[in-house]
Amino acid sequence: MSFAGRVAVISGGGRGLGRTYALELARRGASVVINDPGSNVQGAGGAAAADEVVAEIESLGGQGAASRVRVVDQASAAEVVDTAIDRFGSCDVVINSAGVLRDRTFAKMSEEEYDTVMQGHATGPFFLTQAAFRHMKQRNYGRIVFTSSAAGLFGNFGQSNYALAKSGVVGLTKVLALEGARHDIQVNAIAPVAATRMAAEGLAAGLPEAMDAQLVAPLVVYLASEESRHTMKTFSAGGGHFAEVFVVESRGWTSQGAVSPEDVAANMHHVMGRDDTLEFGSAFEEMGHVCREAGVRSPYGDA
Numbered sequence: 403m404s405f406a407g408r409v410a411v412i413s414g415g416g417r418g419l420g421r422t423y424a425l426e427l428a429r430r431g432a433s434v435v436i437n438d439p440g441s442n443v444q445g446a447g448g449a450a451a452a453d454e455v456v457a458e459i460e461s462l463g464g465q466g467a468a469s470r471v472r473v474v475d476q477a478s479a480a481e482v483v484d485t486a487i488d489r490f491g492s493c494d495v496v497i498n499s500a501g502v503l504r505d506r507t508f509a510k511m512s513e514e515e516y517d518t519v520m521q522g523h524a525t526g527p528f529f530l531t532q533a534a535f536r537h538m539k540q541r542n543y544g545r546i547v548f549t550s551s552a553a554g555l556f557g558n559f560g561q562s563n564y565a566l567a568k569s570g571v572v573g574l575t576k577v578l579a580l581e582g583a584r585h586d587i588q589v590n591a592i593a594p595v596a597a598t599r600m601a602a603e604g605l606a607a608g609l610p611e612a613m614d615a616q617l618v619a620p621l622v623v624y625l626a627s628e629e630s631r632h633t634m635k636t637f638s639a640g641g642g643h644f645a646e647v648f649v650v651e652s653r654g655w656t657s658q659g660a661v662s663p664e665d666v667a668a669n670m671h672h673v674m675g676r677d678d679t680l681e682f683g684s685a686f687e688e689m690g691h692v693c694r695e696a697g698v699r700s701p702y703g704d705a
């Protein structure tokens with residue numbers, strides 16, 4: 403897979419997972435903007451992580467540009483995409499890999515801990531992707547990867563702020579996949595497992611070194627490539643294991659006429675039946691299905 407002539411923006415590209423994506427894309431010919439303020443895991447301070455990755459890329463004969471902006475709002479996000487367009491003339495790929503942690507049990511969580519994590523994992527990726535998406539629409543091409551997390555998909559004690567943001571990017575992935583489809587903009591999310599600095603300092607401490615960040619990169623590079631044929635998906639990736647994580651709905655149970663809470667309670671085994679599951683490609687598909695099951699005409703067509 404070649405990325406010759408392609409321009410990629412990688413937030414959090416100075417360290418951990420983002421760095422491995424940056425090096426692999428550059429090795430395959432992409433010009434890469436490494437966006438990373440080089441902060442610590444809590445999001446404080448700064449270091450030259452982005453410049454170091456650019457130096458590595460250049461020593462391999464590739465092209466890179468450092469952007470040390472902390473992406474937390476629309477203006478900071480626009481600055482990063484402008485760097486890509488000013489330096490390399492385009493923005494074909496966005497990989498959102500920035501991240502900070504402020505773990506705390508829900509009852510003790512402060513507003514500052516909430517805000518920092520939402521800015522880093524939800525607001526930042528939202529506006530970075532929006533700035534790039536506008537450009538991609540004009541050029542009728544784009545590849546976007548968001549970074550979700552097992553904590554957001556499956557839950558993790560002590561990560562209410564992080565899980566809110568990380569499950570949110572899965573919904574965002576699906577909306578942008580629908581909005582981008584006409585323009586060959588593919589949008590996917592990954593939930594990685596890798597022995598990075600963040601894993602070591604967070605609740606995932608103790609991951610063996612064998613869970614190398616480089617073993618997540620092949621999936622992300624494929625999803626960022628022209629060859630990718632997938633959009634609107636969420637994948638688990640770690641240590642060379644790759645799988646799709648998807649939402650299904652049970653066949654469910656439909657009441658006949660009046661229904662009481664007691665009727666619902668008595669039928670929960672049907673409501674939650676796992677034998678026959680359904681997958682939907684959009685909200686309207688699911689809502690239309692609910693209407694039809696209820697014996698009501700769907701206003702959303704037969705999709």
Ligand SMILES: NC(=O)c1ccc[n+]([C@@H]2O[C@H](COP(=O)([O-])OP(=O)(O)OC[C@H]3O[C@@H](n4cnc5c(N)ncnc54)[C@H](O)[C@@H]3O)[C@@H](O)[C@H]2O)c1
Binds near residue numbers: 418442502593
């Ligand atoms: N490592 C894992 O097992 C794991 C598991 C689930 C999810 N994730 C997610 O993967 C992504 C990458 O994490 P990692 O493990 O490589 O961590 P990391 O700490 O090694 O790298 C994250 C990088 O993001 C940068 N960053 C922080 N805030 C930023 C901001 N506002 N704008 C731009 N850059 C910013 C940091 O400076 C750092 O270099 C994160 O979104 C993380 O939540 C990682």
